[in-house]
Amino acid sequence: MTARPRVGLFVTCLVDLMRPRIGFAAVKLLEDADCDVVVPSRQTCCGQPAWNAGADADAAAIARQVVDAFETFDYVVAPSGSCAGMLRLHYPEVLAGDPAYAERARTLAAKTHELISFLVRVRHMDSVAASCRARVCYHDSCSSLRELRVKDEPRRLLASVDGLALRELADAEVCCGFGGLFAVKYPEISERMADDKIADMQSTGADLVTGADLGCLLHLAGRMERRGIAIRVRHVAEILAALDSDFLPQQGGGVPTGLQAGGEGGGRVASVTSPSDALTRAASPMLGEENAVQAET
C-alpha cells in the first residue's frame, strides 16, 4: 500500500483506565509504520465481559457502537489480542441476528488486527529501534495464540530490541488463569494457574515478562506483587516503542505517567514525588513503575 492507511486505534478499556502509556506506545508504533492514527472518541470497551457472561443484548449494543465508530477506517488495531479477537471472531456472532449490522460486523472483523501482528504482517515491520537490558519472557495470551494465531510476530520484533534476551517458557501455550471475570469468580483456581505460570517464568531466569494483553499482565503482576516476586511486567508495545516522555502530554498534580525517559543519557523521573517513593517503585515488580524501558535517542 503506498498511501498511508488510516488506522482506527481501539484503545481498550484496560489501557484507557490503567496504562494510558500503552496507548501512546501503540500510536507511536503505528506512526513509525507509516499509518495515520485516529482515536475515535465514541469507544469504550469491546463488550467482551458482557458476551462472555452471556449478556448477549448488552454485548450486541456495545458491538454496534464499535461498528459505528470504526467502520470507516482502513484498519482497526487494538493493543490486545483479546479485544482484537472479540472484534475479529466474535462480533460476527454477536451481531449475526441483526440484519442492519451482520454484514458490517463481518467487514469490520476482516480489517481488525492485534497491534503487533498488524505491524509485522500488514506493515511488514521487522525490527524496532529500542533497547531494553533484560532477560524477557513473552507471555502468549490464549486469544492471541489460539484465536488470532499470533506467535512469532512479537518474538521477532522483541529479538530486534538492543540488549534484550528472549527466554521461552516451557508451557508457553498454557493459560495464565486470567480469563476476564473468571479471575474474580474463581480466584483460587486462577491463583493456582498463575502460580504455575510464574514458576515457569522463574525457571527461565527472566527478570521481565511481557505480553500483548494487559488483562493477563495485571493478573500476573498483581499475583507476583502479592507473593513478593521481583519480576517486572511490561506490555510489549511499551518495550518496542521505546517512548520518550516528550511523546506523552505533560501532567500536573503529582500524577505519575509511570514511564520515564531514562538510561545513562540523563533521563528524568518525571512525576515521582519523593526519592523514597522512587526507591519503592524501583523495587516493585508492578507494571511499569520503574525505569525498565530505555528510550534510544
Add this chain to the structure above:
Amino acid sequence: MSATFDPRRFVEASHEALNDPQLRPALGRLKTHFARGRTLAAARFGDFEALREQGRAIRDHALSRLDELLALFERTTQARGGHVHWARDAAEARAIVLAILREQGARSVTKGKSMVSEEIALNPFLEANGIRPVETDLGEYIVQLRDEPPSHIIAPAFHLAKEQVAETFRRSHTALDPARPLVERAALVAEARGVLRARFETADAGITGANFLAAAEGACVLVTNEGNGDLTRLLPRTHIVLTGIEKVVADLGDVAVLLRLLTRSATGQDISSYVSIMSGPRAAGENDGPQHFHVVLVDNGRSQLIGTEAEDVLRCIRCGACLNHCPIYGAVGGHAYGATYSGPIGAALNPGLLGVGMAHHHPNASTFCGRCAEVCPVKIPLPKIMRYWRAREYASGLAPKSAVFGLSLWAFAAKRPWAYRIGARIAARLLRWRAGGRGHIGALPLMRGWFAVRDLPAPEGRTFHDLWQRRR
C-alpha cells in the same frame, strides 16, 4: 458415592481439591502421561488435522440422521439375535437392566468401564436390589472399592497415587496375607487380576459400554487396554451393552476412522490393546460368547440438545483429551465437578443433562483458553458451547444477582461513551489515590474476587482518552 458429590458444590470442592497434597502430583501426570502422548501420536500420524476434519464430518453426518441410523442398528442387531432396549432417562435405563438381570436370575455381575453406567448411577441401584456389580477395569475397580466416582473419563483412578491404591487393597482384600509387599505397580496389578479372575468365572452377567455402534452391521465396538472387556462380555451367559444413543455411526468403515482418532487423542496409542466388535449372542457353531445379548440405548437428555447451539457436544467420542489439556481440570481434577462428566466436556454437556441451574458452575469455570477445542478429535467448539450455557443462565435469571447488577451497571456506561469517560476518569483517580505512594493496591471493597489472591497494579491516574485530548 459421597453425598457431597454435587455440581452445585463446585467452589467448595475445588478448594478442597486445590488443598489436597496428593492430588497435585497426580494431576501433574496429565501432561506427561496423556498430553505429550497425544502430541507425539498426532505427529506420527501425519495429517492429523485432516483426520480430525474427517471425524467431525462422520459424527455430524451420523447425528443428522440419528433416528434413521438407530432404527437400522436395531434391525441389524435383532437380525443377529440381539435385543435392543430404549431408555428415555436414567430411571428407565436402570429398570431395563434390572429386568434383564432378574429374568436371567443373575446375582453377580461383572462390569467393563462405562460412563453411561456412572451417569445413570447403576451400581448403587443394583446393590439395593440384591445384585452385586463388580467393576473389572482396574481403575474403575479401585474407585469402586473406595466408594468414589471416577475422576476422569478414561482413567477413573487417575487422581490416586499408587500408595493410596495399596492402602485400598489392604483394606479390601482381607483374605490375603497382610504382610505381602505392595510397592510396585506390577504387584498391584497382579493382585487385582487375581481377585478379579474369580469374579469373571462366577459372574452370571456382564455389562459393558460401547465406544461406537455401527448401524449397518449391528455391531457394538469396545476399546480397552486390559482385556477385561472381553472377559466381561464373553464368559457370562448374558451380556448387556449399555450406551448412549449418540454413539451410532453409519458403519464399521466410519468406526475405523474414529478409532484412529480416539486412541491417539486419549492415550497417545496408535491403537488400543484390544478392540472388541460385539454383535449378537453366540451363534450356532461358535465356541464362545454370551447366550443372551442386549443393547440398552440411553437418551437421558441427549436428544433434547439436537437443534440447540449445544448440539455439537453430541459429537463427543469420550477420549478425554479436553480434560488432559484443560488448565482448570489440571488444577482441581475431576471430583470437584461433582458430576459424571468433568473438564471441558462436562462443562459443555452437564448443563444439558443436569439442567443449567444444577451445573451452572461448569461452563462458568473456564477462561475460554480454547485448548480443549484445539485438541478435540471431532472439533467440538467447547468454549462456544460453554458460552451458550452462560447465555442461557443469564437469560433465565439464574445468574448471581450481584454479578448481574455489576454487569448491568458497567454495560450502562459502556453503551454511553460520555458516561463511561466520566466513570473511567473518576476510577483512575480514585485507584491512584487509593494506592498512595505505592505502585499497587492491596484491597478494595466489593472486589474480594480479585484481591483474595492478588494485588492490583496502580493505574497511572489519568485515562488515555483524557491524555489524548490534551495531546491534540
